[in-house]
Amino acid sequence: MxxxxxxxxxxxxxxxxxxxxxxxxxxxxxxxxxxxxxxxxxxxxxxxxxxxxxxxxxxxxxxxxxxxxxxxxxxxxxxxxxxxxxxxxxxxxxxxxxxxxxxxxxxxxxxxxxxxxxxxxxxALGGTFSMDSIGYNPGNGMFGMPYVLMRVTLQDDGVPGIYRLEFYEDIADTTWGQYPIYSDSEDPLVLQPAFGGDFGDRIDFDNALFLGQTRSIEVKVFKWVSETPTKLKISKLxxxxxxxxxxxxxxxxxxxxxxxxxxxxxxxxxxxxxxxxxxxxxxxx
Structure with a gap:
């Protein structure tokens, strides 16, 4: 050989x-x-x-x-x-x-x-998707970074795939975000061992557990200024x-x-x- x-x-x-x-x-x-x-x-x-x-x-x-x-x-x-x-x-x-x-x-x-x-x-990602701010945590000192709590709702189309969430500062009205924001989630979808994953600059999760259904996931989006607008790039891979x-x-x-x-x-x-x-x-x- x-x-x-x-x-x-x-x-x-x-x-x-x-x-x-x-x-x-x-x-x-x-x-x-x-x-x-x-x-x-x-x-x-x-x-x-x-x-x-x-x-x-x-x-x-x-x-x-x-x-x-x-x-x-x-x-x-x-x-x-x-x-x-x-x-x-x-x-x-x-x-x-x-x-x-x-x-x-x-x-x-x-x-x-x-x-x-x-x-x-x-x-296609042709379903209804939304992102809403539902809370804010100012942090707890020098190493406690404040975050905005977001609820992201996804209407899945029934086609198997892996979703990816990437957050950006919405500074300019452009289709490409220039300032990525770190995020975190403790949702069971993200913690699953196969295709789940929290990588700081992105969050991945499989749609197998809500195939063809609507599902919401709570995400901590770490921001020093809560009033600045945020946009989300949602991908399916x-x-x-x-x-x-x-x-x-x-x-x-x-x-x-x-x-x-x-x-x-x-x-x-x-x-x-x-x-x-x-x-x-x-x-x-």
Missing amino acids: MKKLLIAAAAVLVGSSCERIIPFDAEQVDPVLVLYADINPSQSLKAHLSRTVGILDEGEPQRIADAVVWAEDSLGNVLDTLRSDGNPDGFYYSPIKPAAAQKVTIKAEWGGLPEVQGSAKGF DEATVKYERSLQAAQNGGGPFTQPVPIFSNVVGGIGLVGGRGHRWIRE
């Missing part, structure tokens, strides 16, 4: 400009393509493509700007070709916004490497996206050089990476 070797891949989260070098445990040293894409009805299609590089090789992982990248529907019909904007950053774009619940497959081919592909469905994020976090927070590398979750066929489904909307008080 061929000895496992460590391969580094340039993993670019499509929703941000942050690039990370991630260890992948592979059975062969041959390079493969690394594909990342988000299927989100609220945004135009965007993908990133790179190539793995051996951990002992010189140079950084190769971002690919001259590949053929395209999107297909569930019947194999081509929806559009994603095109590079000419920059050597490996990003590809299409003006098409995928329909909610529509299965979209992103495919890519380059050079003599195997073709890669991954599929996902975006979320598929299981593959959350598994990828959790495995990436575990790998980055791993032990020293003698610990076993943590495998990064991948749902890309023919290579590695993630094609994930999500949707989001903004809520104000």
